[in-house]
Amino acid sequence: MNNKEKLIKKKRLSSGICDFCGREQPLCYICTNCDFTVCQECFIENQKIFTRTGVTWICPNCQNWQTL
Ligand SMILES: [Zn+2]
Ligand SMILES: [Zn+2]
Numbered sequence: 001m002n003n004k005e006k007l008i009k010k011k012r013l014s015s016g017i018c019d020f021c022g023r024e025q026p027l028c029y030i031c032t033n034c035d036f037t038v039c040q041e042c043f044i045e046n047q048k049i050f051t052r053t054g055v056t057w058i059c060p061n062c063q064n065w066q067t068l
Contacts, residue, residue: 012066018042019061031059031066 016028018039025039036059043050043057051057056065 012068020046029057029066029068031062031064033064033066034059034062036061 012030012032013027014030015024015026016030016037016039017024018028018041019037020042021039023039025041028037028039029043030037038046038050049060051068054068056067058065
């Protein structure tokens with residue numbers, strides 16, 4: 001059986017290296033699908049391309065919707 005769910009890896013807000021500004025940031029939104037990382041600063045700056053509702057955001061890399 002190959003049913004290992006990586007639930008532990010599903011962190012939505014965590015530290016990482018932002019794919020937008022390339023800096024390491026303490027609070028980043030990370031796509032659970034492709035690990036695309038964007039820091040809060042860039043997220044807010046580019047809010048229009050990420051979210052319209054403020055509840056979900058779309059990953060520009062894999063087009064998957066993520067919850068905030
Ligand atoms: Zn950034
Ligand atoms: Zn993604």
